[in-house]
Amino acid sequence: MVYKDCEIISNKEIAQGIYELCFVSAQIAEAAEPGQFVHVKIGKGLDPLLRRPISICKADAGQGVISLVYQVVGRGTKVLTEYGPGEVLDVMGPLGKGFPVIEGKCAVIGGGIGNAPLLELASRLRSCDAYLGFRSQGYKVEEFNACCSQVQLASDDGTTGAKGFVTALFDSLKQYDAVYTCGPKPMMRRVKEMCKRDGVKCYISVEERMGCGVGACLVCACKTQAADGSLHYSKACKDGPVFDAEEVMLDE
Ligand SMILES: Cc1cc2nc3c(=O)[nH]c(=O)nc-3n(C[C@H](O)[C@H](O)[C@H](O)COP(=O)(O)OP(=O)(O)OC[C@H]3O[C@@H](n4cnc5c(N)ncnc54)[C@H](O)[C@@H]3O)c2cc1C
Numbered sequence: 001m002v003y004k005d006c007e008i009i010s011n012k013e014i015a016q017g018i019y020e021l022c023f024v025s026a027q028i029a030e031a032a033e034p035g036q037f038v039h040v041k042i043g044k045g046l047d048p049l050l051r052r053p054i055s056i057c058k059a060d061a062g063q064g065v066i067s068l069v070y071q072v073v074g075r076g077t078k079v080l081t082e083y084g085p086g087e088v089l090d091v092m093g094p095l096g097k098g099f100p101v102i103e104g105k106c107a108v109i110g111g112g113i114g115n116a117p118l119l120e121l122a123s124r125l126r127s128c129d130a131y132l133g134f135r136s137q138g139y140k141v142e143e144f145n146a147c148c149s150q151v152q153l154a155s156d157d158g159t160t161g162a163k164g165f166v167t168a169l170f171d172s173l174k175q176y177d178a179v180y181t182c183g184p185k186p187m188m189r190r191v192k193e194m195c196k197r198d199g200v201k202c203y204i205s206v207e208e209r210m211g212c213g214v215g216a217c218l219v220c221a222c223k224t225q226a227a228d229g230s231l232h233y234s235k236a237c238k239d240g241p242v243f244d245a246e247e248v249m250l251d252e
């Protein structure tokens with residue numbers, strides 16, 4: 001795990017309210033697994049106080065470059081848009097448990113900003129279909145096209161792909177050996193149900209509020225179920241953010 005100031009190469013809006021920030025870190029790019037995240041200190045002072053977790057969208061080990069895709073939702077992500085090339089970002093990572101890369105035919109199913117962590121995964125899978133849902137304008141679609149066998153799109157307003165939920169793009173997931181999902185909880189709940197029905201292995205990346213990002217503060221506790229049915233709290237930052245769908249409870 002690296003903890004350092006990294007030079008920013010670019011930070012640009014790539015869809016409405018969604019930015020891509022690329023920074024240099026050979027060590028993080030080399031070590032990163034798909035689905036892992038970095039914990040970013042935004043701003044110089046105490047506001048915002050806590051680091052913000054952002055998933056690794058792409059890790060280019062050859063160039064030593066990491067790409068993050070983030071949506072502006074509050075103070076931290078707004079301040080992040082003000083960083084420019086040449087400035088440094090205080091980054092900790094790569095953190096957490098990522099997606100296991102499985103041989104065989106796989107699908108990634110994403111919604112909103114949850115599509116971002118699926119790109120590095122899609123690029124490492126040997127056979128992958130992508131189902132991507134957006135609110136309106138899509139992002140990174142060409143890069144998914146470049147590494148996936150097929151890409152199907154949906155959006156809430158019909159601007160990108162079919163109008164409606166991404167989960168309406170398929171009736172069955174039976175043809176897949178594994179399905180990976182990240183996005184809004186109702187979408188992931190539906191994907192989990194369909195995988196259970198179709199007997200397909202499913203991995204879910206959860207998004208919980210975080211404090212320390214390294215397993216010390218318990219801010220990120222999420223409910224999980226062991227194989228014997230007993231309920232526990234796991235740390236999304238250390239035990240996750242990726243969990244076996246059988247294990248993670250997607251409560252409201
Ligand atoms: C493992 C992990 C990976 C993530 N990857 C990405 C990513 O790749 N791209 C991206 O845009 N965002 C990602 N997020 C979410 C991101 O961390 C939050 O959007 C960010 O911390 C918000 O900071 P803020 O200061 O802008 O907003 P705040 O002012 O802190 O909050 C604004 C709003 O966002 C909600 N919010 C804040 N943090 C979270 C959170 N962690 N989970 C759910 N809701 C939250 C708040 O409840 C509030 O409604 C990830 C979160 C986790 C836990």
Ligand code: FES
Pocket residue numbers: 209210211212213214215216217218219220221235236237238
């Ligand atoms: S964020 Fe502190 S334990 Fe997970």
